[in-house]
Structures are given as C-alpha cells and as structure tokens.
Amino acid sequence: MLTSERLPPLSGCPPRQLVILLHGLGADGRDMIELGYKWRQGLPHSMFLAPDAPDPCDMSPFGRQWFSLMDRRTAVMAAAADVAAVQLAEFIRAGMDGAGLTSDDVAIVGFSQGMMMAMQVGLAWDRPLAAIVGYSGALLAGPVRRPMPNTPILLVQGEDDEIIPFSAHEHAIESLRMLGVEPKTLSLPGLGHMINDPASEAGLSFLKEAFAR
Template structure:
C-alpha cells in the first residue's frame, strides 16, 4: 500500500536522521508535522515525514488500527495486521533519504504511539529512539518473546488523560523495563489527551540526546 505523506527536508540540506511521525485516531500526518515546526530549529540535520494512516476513520481523518477501549486484546491483532505496510513504508523512506535503519526515530501520538512501540521494538535494526505521547504498548505480555531491538524509549503522558489513562503508560514502562529496554515515563500534571509545549520540550531533548548517543556509540 502506498501511503500519502508530508515530507520536510533537513534544514541544513543534509539529513543525518529521519523522524517519522505516526498520528492518532481520526487525525492525519499534517497534525503531527506541526511538531517539526518546534523542533527543526534545534535539529538542522533531521528530515521529517508524517504519513496519513492506513485506513479512513469513521468520523473523519485516518487511523492505523481500530478504535477500541484501552486494554482490548484486539488492539494487538490490529497492530500485527498494520505492521507489514508500515515497516515497508519506513524502509522506503530511509532509502529515499539515503540513511540506514539505525538513524530512524519514530514519534507517535495515541494509537500512533501504539504503532511506534509495536514497530520499533520489532525492527531488525534498533531505531535511534522511540518517543510516544498519550499512548502505550499493546500485547505487553508478548513483548519479551517478540522483541528484536531495544532502542531507548520515552513516553510522555498527561496525568489528566481520560482517553488513555496514565496507568497504561506506567504499565508500558514496567513491561519494557522488564524486557531490558531503557525506558522513561514522563507524567505531566494538568495535561489531558494532548501534547503541549512542555511535552514537546521533553521530546526534543530526548531525541537530541538519543541521536548524540547513537552518533558516539553506534548501534
């Protein structure tokens, strides 16, 4: 499947890293590409890509997986079904900008976080970083058996999130830590199911740190 996507070249003219955004239910790539507006000033060597979801959402926009309650086991099945098309898209984008798979970061929001974690922890080559907002793992009980790469992970989550309660983020951090993944959860007071300036600052610092670490130490 060919995905529609917004693309933004590295401001310096040479991409050393690729950030791929994965949006939430009923949204689109343009929504998350706004993150690049905040980040690109401090990331001159980063190219950004924001695809629209694999499927249309019933109430407008796009989706990667079904709209199901948190903890529904069918979310895992949905993620497994969506994964091949997204892996192929990611590989195509890396090839397009001339980067190897270790120079990838996935950034998700809500069900985009679900997919970023599902994909990133099962890539052949570990991405440089996985950053998720307002979302978490599906199939946590299967992670230890299925994980093939262990990139650093940060999850940023509003304490007042009613759609994806903070508890899910905490359980995701616990499961990843138990699987040997370096993972940090950042709860933000007063924030709901959303991303604010504070969340974007945490994310930028994390990505820059992860890129610097990978540059110095390799995969």
C-alpha cells in the same frame, strides 16, 4: 504505500536523520507534521515524515485510523495493529533507503494511537533505532515481544489524560521493564490528551541526545 507529509532538513543538505511522526485516531499526517516544524530548529539535519494512517476513521466523519477501536479487546487491537505495522514498516524502510540512512539514524514518534503504532513497529525492528518517543498512548504488544535493548525509549503522559488513562502509561513502563528495557519517562500533572510545550521540549531534547550518540 502510505501517503505522507514531508518536511526536509532545515539545513538544506541531504538528511542525516529521519524522524517518523505518527498521528492519533481521527487525525492525519498534517496534524503531526506541526511537531516537525517545532523541532526542526533543534534538529536541522533531520527529515520529518508524517504518514497518513491507511484507513478512514470509522468513529468519525473525518481523519484516519491505524486500526479500528470498535472492538477494544487487547488481542484484537494488537492483531489489527500488526496488519498496519507491515505497511508502516515498508514506509519507514522506503524513507531510509531513499535518504541513504540506516536504522540508527531513525526515530519513531507517536501520539495516542500513533504511539501504539510506534511501539508496535519499533519494538519489532530488526536493529536498534535511534529512539522511540511515545506520547499519551499505550503498549499493545505486551510481554510477548523482545525489543532491541539498545533503542532508547521516552514515554510521556499527562496525569489528567481523559482519553488514555495514566494506568496505561504505568503498564507500558512495567511491560518494558519485564523485557529488560528501562524507558525514560515523564508524567505531567494537569496535562490532558495533548502534547504541550513541556512535552514537546522533552521529546526534542531526547531526540537530540539520541542522534548525538
């Protein structure tokens, strides 16, 4: 089972929603749980879980990775992401069961490689989720998957991202549209590979609306 950072609901009551926060390459759950601290005022009934990726990063002396980027062929990365997705799905289901929640109480949020994992797991989920939010990432799954059409998706990308090119954002939008899914999108001029305040606020607003439904 994956280890994780955990942030209980600000309300002090049992959680009504579960927000899974997935970090990028070379980071860990401690990095992404900071987003939970920013959002918990607006989502007081949500529990935030930020798991550590299963493997040490092979491109850095610190941090974790969901899968290796040594071989960046799409098929290779997608296959490796599928392996990590099994562990991640088990982690999410354990969180749901522990809190007595169902799929439509769950949102998956990912940054960079974490966004790739959010899409890899979220698009393959067997029931609609409350939401998927992807920051500064890409869609590895391509047009072979059939996502749940009722899962709201928000994709946020900086136009000056120096790590993940803006074309990856455009490709993800196009691929989802080919599957009959119309994601909500936000492109931010001047933003590099990070989640700034406007991006964070957009994610919070999207989750509040999704959970309200």
